Structure formats: C-alpha cells, structure tokens
Amino acid sequence: MKNRTTTSRGLAATAALVISASSALADGSAPSSAKPLPSASDGNYALVDEMIVTAPRSGTLTVPDVDTVKRELARVPGAVAVIPADSYRDKYATNLEDTFAFTPGVFASKRYGQETRLSIRGAGLSRGYHLRSIELLLNGIPLNLADGSGDFQEVEPLTVQHMEVYRGGDGLQYGAAALGGAINIVSPTASTASAENLLRVDGGSFGTLRAHGEVARILGDTDFFATVTGLTSEGWRDHSREKTARFAGNLGQRINLGAETRFYLNYNAVDQELPGTLSLTTAQNNPTSASATARGGNQQRNTRTLRFANKTTFALDGGGKLDVGAYAGYYSLFHPIFQVIDQGATNLGAFTRYTGEGTLFGHRNILTLGARYGRTSVTAKQFVNNAGSRGALTQDGTQISTTAILYAENAFYALPTVALVTGIQGINATRDYRNNLNPAKNDDADFTSASPKLGLLWDATSGAQIFANVTRSYEPPIMSDLSQTNLAGIQFVPMDPQRALTYEAGTRGSEGAAAWDITVYRAEVRDELVNFTTNPAIPAATFNARRTLHQGIEASLALDIGRVGMPGALPEGDRLVFEQVYTLSDFSFENDATYGDNKLAGAPPHVYTAALRYSSGRGWDIAPKINWVPNGGYVDYANTLRVPGYVTFGLEGGMDVTEGLRVFLDARNLTDRRYIANYTTVTAYAPAQENFYPGEGRSVFVGITASF
Numbered sequence: 001m002k003n004r005t006t007t008s009r010g011l012a013a014t015a016a017l018v019i020s021a022s023s024a025l026a027d028g029s030a031p032s033s034a035k036p037l038p039s040a041s042d043g044n045y046a047l048v049d050e051m052i053v054t055a056p057r058s059g060t061l062t063v064p065d066v067d068t069v070k071r072e073l074a075r076v077p078g079a080v081a082v083i084p085a086d087s088y089r090d091k092y093a094t095n096l097e098d099t100f101a102f103t104p105g106v107f108a109s110k111r112y113g114q115e116t117r118l119s120i121r122g123a124g125l126s127r128g129y130h131l132r133s134i135e136l137l138l139n140g141i142p143l144n145l146a147d148g149s150g151d152f153q154e155v156e157p158l159t160v161q162h163m164e165v166y167r168g169g170d171g172l173q174y175g176a177a178a179l180g181g182a183i184n185i186v187s188p189t190a191s192t193a194s195a196e197n198l199l200r201v202d203g204g205s206f207g208t209l210r211a212h213g214e215v216a217r218i219l220g221d222t223d224f225f226a227t228v229t230g231l232t233s234e235g236w237r238d239h240s241r242e243k244t245a246r247f248a249g250n251l252g253q254r255i256n257l258g259a260e261t262r263f264y265l266n267y268n269a270v271d272q273e274l275p276g277t278l279s280l281t282t283a284q285n286n287p288t289s290a291s292a293t294a295r296g297g298n299q300q301r302n303t304r305t306l307r308f309a310n311k312t313t314f315a316l317d318g319g320g321k322l323d324v325g326a327y328a329g330y331y332s333l334f335h336p337i338f339q340v341i342d343q344g345a346t347n348l349g350a351f352t353r354y355t356g357e358g359t360l361f362g363h364r365n366i367l368t369l370g371a372r373y374g375r376t377s378v379t380a381k382q383f384v385n386n387a388g389s390r391g392a393l394t395q396d397g398t399q400i401s402t403t404a405i406l407y408a409e410n411a412f413y414a415l416p417t418v419a420l421v422t423g424i425q426g427i428n429a430t431r432d433y434r435n436n437l438n439p440a441k442n443d444d445a446d447f448t449s450a451s452p453k454l455g456l457l458w459d460a461t462s463g464a465q466i467f468a469n470v471t472r473s474y475e476p477p478i479m480s481d482l483s484q485t486n487l488a489g490i491q492f493v494p495m496d497p498q499r500a501l502t503y504e505a506g507t508r509g510s511e512g513a514a515a516w517d518i519t520v521y522r523a524e525v526r527d528e529l530v531n532f533t534t535n536p537a538i539p540a541a542t543f544n545a546r547r548t549l550h551q552g553i554e555a556s557l558a559l560d561i562g563r564v565g566m567p568g569a570l571p572e573g574d575r576l577v578f579e580q581v582y583t584l585s586d587f588s589f590e591n592d593a594t595y596g597d598n599k600l601a602g603a604p605p606h607v608y609t610a611a612l613r614y615s616s617g618r619g620w621d622i623a624p625k626i627n628w629v630p631n632g633g634y635v636d637y638a639n640t641l642r643v644p645g646y647v648t649f650g651l652e653g654g655m656d657v658t659e660g661l662r663v664f665l666d667a668r669n670l671t672d673r674r675y676i677a678n679y680t681t682v683t684a685y686a687p688a689q690e691n692f693y694p695g696e697g698r699s700v701f702v703g704i705t706a707s708f
Helices: 046-051 066-073 168-174 280-285 292-296
Strands: 080-084 106-112 115-120 135-138 162-167 181-186 197-204 208-219 222-233 242-256 259-273 300-315 321-336 340-360 363-386 389-415 418-435 443-461 464-475 483-486 489-492 498-511 514-532 541-560 575-589 606-615 620-629 646-658 661-668 676-679 690-694 699-707
Touching (some): 066 162, 168 181, 168 389, 168 464, 280 676, 280 690, 340 389, 418 464, 418 489, 498 541
Antiparallel strands (some): 080 162, 106 115, 162 181, 197 208, 197 699, 222 242, 242 259, 300 321, 340 363, 363 389, 418 443, 464 498, 541 575, 575 606, 661 699
C-alpha cells in the first residue's frame, strides 16, 4: 500500500534576496544583443579563461562552441552554468562529483566507483540509486529513459566538450519541467577538438589505471570524432573493483551552407563490484571494509549500453535554427543484490526544437519551440541470488513508459535591456506494468498536465544581469516508484505526480577583478516522491509527502587576488585567483502528520568549496583546494541522527612539458580524514543500521596527455 502523509500550512519563507551586487557596478547599459557574461559558475574558473591555453576552436551548426553557448545562456532568466571540459583537465575526473565540484546548487556525492548521488535543489535527493527529477541530455538529445529515470554510468567526463546546467525551471530550454532542471552534456566534434590526435594515460591510488585516445578529422564537408576509454581499478574499499570500456563517436556531414546532419554512436561496458553500506561505527573505524551482505551475495552492477542518435540542424532565414532528430538505444543490467536483477531495455524517441530571433511590435523577440516523444520497454526479471549467480526465477515483468512533451519559451524585450520571459510545457505520460507471472497484478497509469513559467531578465550593465522567475514543475512517477520492490515482492503502487511552484531570483556577471553568480530560490512542493530504505539489501520504497519545502542559496564568487591585492607583484602573465562556491540547502516537511516540520533526510545544509589557483604564463598552474561540510544532513525523516561534518584538503596542478605534452597531479584528502560521504535514508534510524558510505581516504593520481 502507498504510504500517504497529510500536511497543512507551510513554513515561513527564507529571507529576501541576499547580497545585491548591482549597487557596486558602474553605470551603463548593456547592448541589445546578448553576449557571454563571465560569472563564477562558468566552469570552475570564470575569471581565468585565458589561463587555459588551447587551440582556437569553433563550433558547427549541430554543435556550437562554448562561447556561443554562453551567449545563448545569457538570455536565460535564471540559474544556469557552463562547465567546459578544460576546467577539469588537470583532475582524475571519472564521475559527476569531479565535474560539478565548483557548480553551486548541484549536489554530486560519490558512493563508489562511478555511482553518484546527484541532486539539484534537493530533487530526487532521497533516491538511493540511479537518478530522478533531473533531465539528462546528450547533445540536446534525451539521455534518460522515457519514464525520466537516468543512469550516471552513461557519462564519461573525458568525452565531453562542455556541460550546461539549467537549475530548476530553467530546464524548459529543452522541455524539462522537473524540480531539479536539466543537464545537457555536449560532445566534441572534429571542429571543437583540441587536436587531431590525443592520447592520455592517468592513474594512481587503489590500483587505478585509465587510458584514453581521440582522433578528429575534417575531410571537406565531412568530419568525424571518435574516442576510446578503458579503466581498471581495485577500488578504495574491499569488493569495489571496477572495469569499464567505452566508445563515443560522431560523424557530421554538411549538406549545404544552411544544413548539417550529425550521427552519434555510444557504447559503454561497466562492471562494478558493490561494497555496500556500513554501520556508522564501522564506516568511521574500518572504512575500507565491505558489508557482509555485499560480499556474501557477491553484489555487482554490470551494464551494457548501445546508443545511436541523429540530429540535423537547419539554419533558417532571419537567424532561426531548427533541430530535428531521433535516437534508439539498448540497455542491459545484471545486478546481483538482494536478488539478481536482470533487465533489458529498448529506448526510442524523436525530437524537434526551433529557436529564432526577430521582432514583435517593434521590439526584439526570441522564441523557442520544441516537441519530443520517447518510449521505453523494459523486461524486468529477478532471480534468487546464489552468490552472484542466477537461481530460481522469482519475478518476471514488462514495464512500458511513454512521454510526449510540447514546450515553448519566449523572451520579449520590452526595453533594450529588459526581457519578459514566458513559457509553458505540456506533458502526457503513460506507465504500463505487466506481471508476466501473475497477470492479475497488471496495472497502468497516465498523467497529463501543463506547467507555465514567467521570468524577467535585466541587463543591468554590460557585465551584469539581474533575473527572477516563477515556474511550475510536474513530474510523473518513474517506473521503479510504481513497480516497487519491497518486502512483499514486486507490486504496482499507485503514486501521485510530484508538483512544485518554484520562485527564484539572482544576479550574475563580472566587474573588474570579481565574477559572481548568486541565486535564491524557494520551491513549494506537493506530493514529493520521497524514498526510504526498507532493508539494507532492498531498493528504497517510495511514498508521496503531501507538502514539503525546498529553499536555499546558490552562490559562487571568483576574485583575481593578483590583480587587486598584488598589482605588479606577479610576473607578467601570471594570475592568482580565489574561487569559492557555497550552497545552502533547507529542505523540510510542512506540518506533516508523522514528521511535523522535520528536515528531509539526505543532504548537508551547508557545503563550501574553494581553491586558490596560481597560473603561470609559462604553462603551469597549481591549486590547493578545500571542501568543507560543517554539519552533515539527517539520515532519517524522524531526525534522530545527523551525520558528522568534515573538511578535506586537496591539491591539483598541471604543467606543459613541451608543445602538445602536458602532465598533471591530483591529490585528494591529504589529511586522510575519515568521514561519511553518503548514506541511504530511512524513516527512523536505529543504532547499528548499515546506511553509510565512507568517504575515500588519501589518494594521489597523475597523468600525461599528448596532443599531436
């Protein structure tokens, strides 16, 4: 049965806007045409773009370059960010925690290997596995399954040109109306690749070795880009060995000056042993150990994915652009845990998106229209787990999901520097569950809704913007919410869709030696889909929390200390920049019948990350870093236990040995601090429960890249 909660009135709102940076800005008007606004969330190092020396790169019709993307995002009246791959090139980046470390509002915390808890503004925070409430896209093409669930293992950081983060309602740019927003991962092409050929080898602690190769060619009107990556690691904890092999490639063909088509092919093979969760005492005193349950069941998570996609882009008269395309993929999962979960999925879809700029009533006007449809069919079987092998069949089901979306967004410039942004998303989704062993348990559900958006964008000066918006979000449950695996077996549990009304306001830009990005938001959520663990070995069950509140502050600030505090002291061409990111997360129930106004479990209230980066004009840089979590989040909804806070220190840097040859060092948790990095959420914590993932100990990785 579905666990329902009742709520009444909500908590008081957060304080009004934090720091108003506009008063410190010089007077002036921004030009009517948008230009890139450097801010502290432009990757890791907004003020130090020129510190990253790469060959000039320009995009194509199907894949714009990073500067073009920044210009486009400067027209979004909300919290957005661009993370160029160059910003983490001197890191051993294998998962989303490594890539989003300096992106405010994005909570990405590693569990083990490449498995990460990913949440934006608390969306899907309590999810103990996989992804919900965030739309993942690859080159603007949906990467999630049709029900909205996603998988972190689909992303290889080394095969990325840049990532675009659209927090909250700003994901409407791609049709997303999820509480968390959208993340678009963009692949390089031959036109944007750093070199025709690239070889990279890195590795270090925990028996880690990774090799990566790229080739890029432009042959007249045809271009292609291909990468191969292989990784092996013993893992920091016992029973956490991983091995991966990946291929990513794209082939582009310019049809004429106004049309281009591009084909994408991706293959991933990921084999990962699971170390499981530990009790708090064990996680703090013997953190490298694996749980007895994980070892006894030889728990693993092995996936194979093959994905093919096409996008064709037409440049229209008047500066408009039309994208059309389709995708098809196959996904298999062999997952011995409490039972052996054996699944195969086919994922199909098509999409179109139009963007154009013109005039309306004599004023500048920018319009975005789009539509997409996706269908996923999953064959879901379960077997008795015989030490990691299939035993007797226990469950056999088919899960079919479809989602159709129409969306529109319009920016009308009432004044040359002030845009009124309106938008709407319409969605129709179906969920069909078929129990092949007991057809009497077959069930289905469908969901239809429209979600509006209203925003305001003011180009206060040539280097600063102020924005505000209000957005409604609507999220149907994903299949694992509806076809729940719990102590009663698999059953279809009717769930209500998750809805929210989110208000946000903020400012971003740069002035002199400072770049900033500050956003305040408040989301009033109805029927939030909340997860909790019923048993350490069984995936989390889900219930609707009738009223919850998500609110917080997302802030980043970069200061060119060498320019302000040390003018003339540094050698010519050298830079010293202090980068800071702070996220305040305040998530709670609202007058809940069971939990009152308790905090939602799953996230620390404060996270602060900083780096002091020295960059030499002679091709080397070094950056000491700190990650500080003053207080951990609650483990349970009863708010019985809060995880201890922690602070870790790291060091990263790189050096050009000669033209085309670079080495790097990435040292983490230098003090070998023992801490809790992640945990599963429960209704009420009991001592000795195994809920905790310990953070990794001291580690050092080195690498070398050859470009030619």
